[in-house]
Amino acid sequence: MGNTFLTPSVIAREALMVLRNNLVFGSLVHRDYSQEFTAKIGDTVTIRKPATFEAKEFDEASGIDIQTVTEGSTTVKLDKHLDVSFEITSKELTLSLDEFSERVLTPAMLPFAQKIDEYLAGLYVDIPYYAGTAGTTPSSAADIANCGKVLNINKAPMTNRNIVLDPVAQASLIVLDSFMEVDKAGTNEALRNANLGRLLGFDTYMDQNIKTHTKGTLSAGVGKILVKGAVAAGKTQAVFGSTTLTGTLKKGDIFLVDGQSYVVTEDATAASNEIAVKFYPGARGNGFADNAEVTLLDSHTANLAFHKNAFALVTRPLALPMGTDKAEYVSYDGLGIRVVQSYDISRKKDVISLDMLCGVKTLTPELACRLLG
Numbered sequence: 001m002g003n004t005f006l007t008p009s010v011i012a013r014e015a016l017m018v019l020r021n022n023l024v025f026g027s028l029v030h031r032d033y034s035q036e037f038t039a040k041i042g043d044t045v046t047i048r049k050p051a052t053f054e055a056k057e058f059d060e061a062s063g064i065d066i067q068t069v070t071e072g073s074t075t076v077k078l079d080k081h082l083d084v085s086f087e088i089t090s091k092e093l094t095l096s097l098d099e100f101s102e103r104v105l106t107p108a109m110l111p112f113a114q115k116i117d118e119y120l121a122g123l124y125v126d127i128p129y130y131a132g133t134a135g136t137t138p139s140s141a142a143d144i145a146n147c148g149k150v151l152n153i154n155k156a157p158m159t160n161r162n163i164v165l166d167p168v169a170q171a172s173l174i175v176l177d178s179f180m181e182v183d184k185a186g187t188n189e190a191l192r193n194a195n196l197g198r199l200l201g202f203d204t205y206m207d208q209n210i211k212t213h214t215k216g217t218l219s220a221g222v223g224k225i226l227v228k229g230a231v232a233a234g235k236t237q238a239v240f241g242s243t244t245l246t247g248t249l250k251k252g253d254i255f256l257v258d259g260q261s262y263v264v265t266e267d268a269t270a271a272s273n274e275i276a277v278k279f280y281p282g283a284r285g286n287g288f289a290d291n292a293e294v295t296l297l298d299s300h301t302a303n304l305a306f307h308k309n310a311f312a313l314v315t316r317p318l319a320l321p322m323g324t325d326k327a328e329y330v331s332y333d334g335l336g337i338r339v340v341q342s343y344d345i346s347r348k349k350d351v352i353s354l355d356m357l358c359g360v361k362t363l364t365p366e367l368a369c370r371l372l373g
Contacts, residue, residue: 006093006095006097006100007326007328008326008327008328008339008340008341009328009330009339010097011100011105011328011339011341011352011354012328012329012330012337012338012339012354013330013332014097014100014101014105015105015108015109015337015339015354016330016331016332016335016336016337018101018105018106018109019109019112019113019335019337020332020333020335022106022109022110022113023113023116023117024113024117024164024205024206024207024209025116025117025120025121025164025207025209025311026113026116026117026120026313026335028162028164028203028205028306028308029120029306029308029310029311029312029313030050030308030309030311030312030313030363031312031313031314031315031333031334031335032047032048032076032312032313032314032315032334033314033315033316033331033334033335033336034316035317035331037316037317038316038317038318038319039078039316039317039318039357040078040318040319040357041078041079041081041357042077042078042079043077043078043316044075044076044077044078045075045076045078045314045316045359046073046074046075046076047073047074047075047076047312047314047361048072048073049072049073049074049309049363049364050309050363074361074363076312076314076359076360076361077359078314078316078357078358078359079359080115080119080356080357080358080359080360081355081356081357082111082112082115082116082355082356082357082358083353083354083355084108084109084111084112084353084354084355085351085352085353085354085355086104086108086351086352087344087349087350087351088104088341088349088350088351088352089350090350092104093350108354109354112354112356114208114209116313116358116360117207117209118209118211119358119360120311120313120360121164121207121209121210121211121302121304122211122360123311123360123361123362124211124213124252124302124304124370125213125251125252125263126252126263126265126280126362126365127263127302127304127362127365127368127369127370128254128261128262128263128279128280128281128365129150129154129261129365129366129368129369129370130150130254130261130297130369130370130371130372131143131146131147131149131150131305131369131370131371131372132146132303132370132371132372132373133372134297134298134299134300134372135298135299135300135372135373136372136373137168137169137172137301137373138165138169138172138173138303138371138372138373139172139173139176140173140176141173141176141199141200143173143371144163144173144199144200144202144204144305144371145200147163147202147305147369147371148161148200148201148202148305150305150369151305151306151307151367151368151369154366154367155366156307156366156367157307157309157367158201160307160308160309161201161202161203161305161306161307162202162203162204162205162305162306162307162308163199163202163203163204163205163303163304163305163306163371164204164205164206164207164210164303164304164305165204165205165206165207165210165303165371166206166207166208166210166301166303166373167206167208168301168373169301169303169371169373170206202305210301210302210303210304211301211302212299212300212301212302213252213253213299213300213301213302214250214299215250215253215296215297215298215299216247216248216249216250216253216264216267216268217246217247217248218240218245218246218247218248218249218270218275218296219245219246219247220242220243220244220245221242221243221244221246223242223243223244224242224293224294225240225241225242225245225293225294225295225296226240226241226242226291226292226293226294227239227240227257227288227289227290227291227292227293227294228240228241228274228290228291229290230287230288230289230290231283231287231288232283232287233282233283233284233285233286233287234282234283234287235282235283235287236265236278236279236280236281236282236283237276237277237278237279238276238277238279238283238288239274239275239276239277240274240275240277240294241273241274241275242273243273244273245270245273245274245275246270247269247270248267248268248269248270249264249267249268249275249277250264250267251264251265251266251267252264252302253296253297254296254297254370255277255279255294255295255296255297256294256295256297257283257288257292257293257294257295258285258288258292260284260285261297262279262280262281262283263279263280263365264277264278264279265278265279265280266278280365281365297372300370300372300373301372301373302370302372302373303370303371303372303373304368304369304370304371305368305369305370305371306367306368306369307367307368309363309364309367310362310363310364310365310367310368311360311361311362311363311368312360312361312362312363313334313335313358313360314358314359314360314361315331315334315335315336315356315357315358316336316357316358317329317331317336317338317357318336318338318355318356318357320338320340321340324340324341324342326340326341326342327339327340327341335356336356336357337354337355337356338353338354338355338356339352339353339354340352340353341353
């Protein structure tokens with residue numbers, strides 16, 4: 001006789017807990033969930049951006065300046081439909097919840113956590129700000145301090161700051177004397193967990209899903225890449241050129257003009273020794289002067305330092321299928337899982353399906369910084 005406790009509702013709640021416990025990026029970013037309506041793959045939803053305020057100096061004569069709560073909004077496409085479906089035996093349905101979670105649900109939910117972290121790590125392509133040197137693994141506390149410098153210049157809040165490192169960078173930093181010696185690090189938690197803990201204002205994590213960015217092939221041969229025609233301040237398009245210019249720019253490539261960094265927002269290909277480029281942020285200062293030199297960053301590992309509100313993970317409910325009462329959708333803390341239990345009559349097998357509908361979005365690039373490796 002099957003274990004009556006292992007209903008879709010119980011399975012969904014346990015699966016959601018396993019997912020939350022195994023997320024890295026997904027637990028560090030802004031999460032948005034609403035039960036107002038069910039959605040399907042490809043839907044676009046509007047979400048509220050976290051509220052922002054300005055700290056103003058108090059003037060006793062004029063009194064306080066009451067500010068409007070300004071949340072703003074943005075749209076997110078729900079283009080990720082994650083699914084793990086598997087056969088279940090009557091024996092497995094008689095397991096206790098703890099045994100079922102360990103033997104079945106944990107292996108099923110780990111791919112969910114990995115995919116979500118991959119999606120969020122891939123948002124590095126929206127970030128023009130960076131610290132470190134392309135192709136050189138971060139190896140000192142100064143590398144992390146420089147990420148803090150970038151976020152400070154961009155006026156990111158001091159709280160809820162995180163750095164997520166690839167395994168190579170984490171291994172390079174964890175063995176530094178300042179972290180190995182408890183009297184300097186202040187705690188031995190980092191040594192026990194093979195993690196850096198909190199360092200220089202950042203909670204520091206390792207994630208195997210950090211992306212490597214391979215830059216485009218744009219080359220001017222022996223010449224320099226130059227801006228062709230002045231670009232006014234705030235504009236987000238330019239033309240680069242050279243005597244001999246060939247190759248491509250890829251979304252996520254970083255280039256510098258007058259020492260300021262920008263990120264390419266669309267793939268582009270050179271033609272007739274010129275290339276039209278779309279970028280973010282808009283040209284700063286007085287804009288780009290005609291014939292200003294352009295410098296391209298090399299390929300690199302895109303470790304990320306960021307404030308929680310730099311990125312968003314958005315989930316919405318999936319409709320429960322008609323014709324069965326063995327289905328449940330459970331949500332908690334900005335995440336949601338649907339569980340459907342069915343019987344495959346052609347194969348005489350019970351099947352459990354777990355799925356999630358989600359999307360990811362960069363909310364504010366200024367709240368993030370690539371730590372190059």
